[in-house]
Amino acid sequence: MLKRLEIDLRRRLKAPVSLASARAPLAEDQLDFTTRQRLTGFTTAERRNQWLRGRSALMAIAAKLDIEPRLAALNPPCPGISLTHGERISIAAGISPAQGIGIYFGSWRQIEASLLRCFLTEAEQEQLTVQSNFTRLRLWTVKQALFKASAVNRGLRLTDFEIDEVAEITGRARNCSRANSQLRCTSFMLRQGLLSIAIED
Numbered sequence: 001m002l003k004r005l006e007i008d009l010r011r012r013l014k015a016p017v018s019l020a021s022a023r024a025p026l027a028e029d030q031l032d033f034t035t036r037q038r039l040t041g042f043t044t045a046e047r048r049n050q051w052l053r054g055r056s057a058l059m060a061i062a063a064k065l066d067i068e069p070r071l072a073a074l075n076p077p078c079p080g081i082s083l084t085h086g087e088r089i090s091i092a093a094g095i096s097p098a099q100g101i102g103i104y105f106g107s108w109r110q111i112e113a114s115l116l117r118c119f120l121t122e123a124e125q126e127q128l129t130v131q132s133n134f135t136r137l138r139l140w141t142v143k144q145a146l147f148k149a150s151a152v153n154r155g156l157r158l159t160d161f162e163i164d165e166v167a168e169i170t171g172r173a174r175n176c177s178r179a180n181s182q183l184r185c186t187s188f189m190l191r192q193g194l195l196s197i198a199i200e201d
């Protein structure tokens with residue numbers, strides 16, 4: 001499934017994006033000293049497992065990109081690598097370390113129309129003539145992916161990003177808080193939800 005997704009993703013974004021997934025947590029003895037310290041901060045076993053599963057996906061993407069599998073350096077937000085968690089799977093996306101990338105999975109759920117103004121700009125809301133929950137959830141995942149693709153995103157809001165054509169499944173966007181910032185983004189419908197990926201140009 002992931003191989004097909006990766007081929008389609010590369011075709012859509014016209015970029016050598018790699019994907020890697022993990023369904024099982026990384027064994028704790030594979031953590032380095034710094035990374036192991038993070039484990040003490042988790043209060044639930046669920047989050048601890050999710051985090052370890054995420055480290056497994058990060059190790060897999062490092063192997064695919066042929067970069068040093070040093071977890072402390074791979075920890076998002078970092079340029080060139082992004083990570084998202086589904087209920088039972090974690091997916092990492094990677095590209096060249098000089099380029100920002102963001103991946104976000106949103107499981108099927110209701111996104112109320114009243115929430116749109118929290119993550120869409122006024123121009124984007126005006127474009128939305130026909131609305132469905134599918135579109136609202138898709139745009140939510142795209143906005144999160146765009147946010148993650150900006151390696152320096154502290155303090156940014158989802159409305160700092162603007163999608164050119166909200167109706168397009170694959171399209172362009174920009175970070176309005178930065179001059180000349182161009183991004184490309186696309187979404188995939190999976191059985192459990194929607195997966196969006198964005199890259200910085």
Ligand SMILES: CC(C)(COP(=O)(O)OP(=O)(O)OC[C@H]1O[C@@H](n2cnc3c(N)ncnc32)[C@H](O)[C@@H]1OP(=O)(O)O)[C@@H](O)C(=O)NCCC(=O)NCCS
Nearest residue numbers: 050051054076077083084085104105118144147148153158
């Ligand atoms: C950072 C953010 C995108 C993470 O979303 P999430 O719901 O936890 O979803 P995901 O499973 O897709 O992503 C989690 C992973 O993102 C990565 N991540 C965390 N902060 C990040 C950041 N600032 N930038 C990029 N990636 C980040 C981490 O790898 C994290 O997994 P880990 O903690 O196990 O390592 C989200 O918390 C956020 O801040 N969004 C933007 C602001 C927003 O949504 N505002 C609400 C407006 S209505």
